[in-house]
Amino acid sequence: MIKLYTENDANPAAVKGAPVAVIGYGSQGRAHAMNLAASGCQVIVGVREGGAGAKKAAEDGLETASIASAVKQAKLIAILTPDMTHEEIFKAEIEPNLSDGDAVLVAHGFTVLYGRVEPPKNVDVILVAPKGPGDLVRREYERGRGVPCLFAVHQDATGKAKERALAYASLIGGTAAGAIETTFKEETETDLFGEQAVLCGGASELVIAGFETLVEAGYKPEIAYYECLHELKLIVDLFYEGGITRMHEFISETAMYGDFVSGPRVINAETKQRMREVLTDIQDGSFAREWILENQAGKPRYKQMLQADLDHPIEKTGKELREMMSWLKPGANTKGE
Secondary structure (H helix, E strand, C coil): CCCCECHHHCCCHHHHCCCEEEECCCHHHHHHHHHHHHCCCCEEEECCCCCHHHHHHHHCCCEEECHHHHHHHCCEEEECCCHHHHHHHHHHHHHHHCCCCCEEEECCCHHHHCCCCCCCCCCEEEEEEECCCHHHHHHHHHCCCCCCEEEEEEECCCCCHHHHHHHHHHHCCHHHHCEEECCHHHHHHHHHHHHHHHHCHHHHHHHHHHHHHHHHCCCCHHHHHHHHHHCHHHHHHHHHHHHHHHHHHHCCHHHHHHHHHHHHHHCCHHHHHHHHHHHHHHHCCHHHHHHHHHHHCCCHHHHHHHHHHHCCHHHHHHHHHHCCCHHHCCCCCCCCC
16 A cells, blocks of 8 residues: 655655745745745745746745846755746856755656756655646645645655655644655656646547537537536536446436446547557656657647647637526625625
8 A cells, every 4th residue: 555645754844944936826836835835835936027927926025036046045846937937047047056955846747857947965855746737736835734645755865855845844834734755857757757647638539529419410509518518517516526337326227327328438448549659658758758859849830739729619618608607706605795
């Protein structure tokens, strides 16, 4: 049985004794910085002067500085900007300002695993990856709970890298929900696979294919949207709460029988073989090389594919229908309004 690390396993003092630099103030950056500060850490947010992140961090009451200055002052540096920015930021502003015994932390192992970021041998290199978006990480912390985390050690220069990773996980709320130890390789490859084959790529393509099948057969786009996209949330919520067992408890027997006989006709051995191919591309570095080159070229193919998604008829239909969904509007569920 895998060990689930809890707050009893963490020593927050391993991180709280010195300033923490949070580089970037996007979704994860803001959540980590706010949670660290609320846990008693001295947080310095490393941001571009005059940028939106600097303004937002200041509004949140946090100390801000240039990235170089933040790194110089801190003993743990959390790089929480988008993956493809890591290499440039690290070489120009982080690496020249590191000191012996510092810790470099990432929330996803991509740039370290694929050699885009190579910290010097005199620093710890660790990973703490909350299994949820930044907004949820912050919200659950405020509720006195937390979002589960993965943590890993890539380089242990001080002999305390694991202790620091667990401390950081604790300070952002991760050990309140439970932390699991992994490796940079395992976290990166499983995360990329999950995104591509199931959570983002797989789910969106399945939804679009279902929508197109119904519309091409003559059914109204609005009805197809409800059946293939809107109601997906209901099923995902059941999965989240109690797995496939809970879904079976709440759907009709007709739906369950259809699940049994038709699900394997759509997601079958051929689909699984395609998933294996996706995983192979991740494992052998093909996907990483392709994505790095795409970024270096200015992301032309990425932008073309993104626009194709945004222009799909399901988006027009969904936008019109969501305008009629009063419960999605801010404040709709607030009592007295």
